[in-house]
Amino acid sequence: MSSPSKRREMDLMKLMMSDYRVEMVNDGMQEFFVDFHGPKDSLYQGGVWRIKVGLPDAYPYKSPSIGFVNKIYHPNVDEISGSVCLDVINQTWSPMFDLVNVxxxxxxxxxxxxxxxxPLNGEAAALMMRDKSSYDQRVKG
Known part of the structure; x- marks a missing residue:
């Protein structure tokens, strides 16, 4: 089994080779930014978000921390901090996953x-459930 630092290096290289723009913070591989494009056929298509990724020392046994840097209107993303409510990252993370999966x-x-x-953004969640078309408009901004 390779060491966590080797795995971190491998996962980071894989991410960089997958056409993602990755910007390192300092010299370590603990923290970096990734440009993430909104998925096709979603309300977010055409948008680009800067995602801050933090890798704990115990990565891949402990999940990365993921946060949106620029604003995104979404029920499961905190509008102020950009933190993400996503079970697979917060609770059910496994070393089988890697950064490309994220x-x-x-x-x-x-x-x-x-x-x-x-929700992490109660207003977005309420609007989505109460008035889907207004929610859609707000997302597209």
Whole structure:
């Protein structure tokens, strides 16, 4: 089994080779930014978000921290801090997942299928459930 630092390096390289723009913070591989494009066929299509990723020392055994830097209107993203409410990152993370999964599966799923019953942004969740067309307009801004 390779060491967590080797795995971190491998996952980061894989992410960079997957056409994501990755910007490192300082010299370490603990913190970096990734440009994430809204998924096709979603309200977020055409948008680009800067995602701040923090890798704990115990990565991949402990999940990365993920946060939106620029504003996004979404029931499961805190509008102020940008933190994300996503079970697979917060509770059910497994070392089988890697950083590419976060950007190609987990975040697109989050944007395609918001869960208003487990909100971090109560206003967005309420609007989505009460008036879907107003919610859609607000997302598209």
């Amino acid at each position: 950007f190609e599966v987990f975040l697109p799923q989050l944007l395609l299928y918001p869960n208003p019953s487990d």
